[in-house]
Amino acid sequence: MKRALPLLLALIKFASGLLLASPVYELHRDEYLYLEQGRHLAWGYLEVPPLIAAQAWLTHLLGGSYFWVKFWPLLWGALTVYVVARLAARLGAGWFGQALAGAGYLVAGYARLNFLFQPNSFEVFAFTLAGYLLVRHVQDPHPRWWYGLGVVLGLSFLNKYTTFFFVAALGAALLLTPQRRVLTTRHFWLGAALGLLIFAPSIGWQLTHGIPFLRHMSKLQESQLVHVSVADFWKDQLLMCFPALWIWLAGLLALLLYRPFRPYRGLAVLWAAGLLLLTLLHGKSYYALGYYPVLLACGGAWWEQQLACGRWGVYLRPALLALPVLIMLPLAPFVFTLWPxxxxxxxxxxxxxxxxxxxxxxxxxxxxxxxxDMLGWREMADKTYQVYQSLPDSTRLRTLILCANYGQASAINYFNRHRAIPAATSFNGSFLFWFAPPRPLRNLIIVDDEPDSLASYFGSYRRRAEVLNPYARERGTRITLGTEPNQAIIDTIYAEHRRELASWTNGR
Structure with missing residues (x-):
């Protein structure tokens, strides 16, 4: 049962992500971008490190279908709940504590996070596995755990830059607990060096491209993080894991106050330091999700030990297992894409x-x-293809499809991947690296929602289609066809590309 239950929880996690999804919804805006990165493998991108692109490359190799896109986040989610249950067992939990910790993970905000093909799912898995390795080292101070931690965090750095926050919080957890003695050991630093070695190619890419990560963080701060208030951040912490609040909160308090868990107190400091950093830096609420699974494992183990004696445990255990599910049911449509x-x-x-x-x-x-962000993309791609098909055969190959953002360009490329049509491009994000080289153009298909202000640069210029889905974030996006562009607009396009690329790479 000790080994079978974590596997069962992992299977439930994987299957539920597919079965509780409405076919009305398409892929998410960011998923299309990461799939596009899989067609342009590199050691870095303007948005993220390369690990998600490697998964996208494999997805394309397997056909690029919806199932294979969703396979990766569901896999990382299944592995995370497996580690949560195994960690609970390591802390003394039997079947009840493991099931409780796993149920807490299944009904919390991870259901939605583990449905999207984004770096977040692997990040949560990596942070959870790192917590598991820390517990294993406390129980068995063998050097191999530090090497394992180095590999996990090295891969996490290749997945998402927010690993820097986790490592900083981990440093605080070690310094503020008796575990600080490991900082004087050779194997700890060799494990850290191993992690740095794994991450090194991505560091090299950043350095040779002018460290675009800094520009990305600056733009993110200006456009999104500025809207994250401290009150909203902490309110979201309660909402994201609300169905399991009494599990992870019990785990946090147990780490601080329960004598048998005193050796693992560093996990509580890790959580506190991580969330403090995210609060001070106005991080998005979901950045913190990787810090909770270890608390769920601790909470499951603590509840198991509290109910181990006395007849009330016989009645309370099934009630406590059902409680997270019952709390989650009213919020299920916000967790799973169940409803249209x-x-x-x-x-x-x-x-x-x-x-x-x-x-x-x-x-x-x-x-x-x-x-x-999961609506309107196929409509946009189909209408773009129809506009392209309306062009004379003699001029089709001299067509540039220019989009306002990466979501539009990558979605058009995904849905038209089996059709004869030039790849869409954009001045947005990593598309700057994939922009078509200067060439004579006969047609320009512009996917944007800006006013029609370019007509004077074309022999013919008119709107041909528009995204009509009333619920799509891209509602109102126009698909405009301009034919016989003059040289001035062609020069402007390529000059804008060079200027925008230089702003990200410092001219490199």
């Missing part, structure tokens, strides 16, 4: 004020932002 947009809009009005439909702009909208 019309039903979600009505539901959102019932939960107004809770922040469930608040977007990065700080405003409330009909749907959660993630849901709105």
């Amino acid at each position: 947009p019309t039903a979600m809009e009505a539901l959102g009005r019932r939960y107004a004020g809770m922040g469930l439909t608040r977007w990065e702009d700080g405003q409330e909208h009909p749907l959660p932002q993630d849901y709105a």
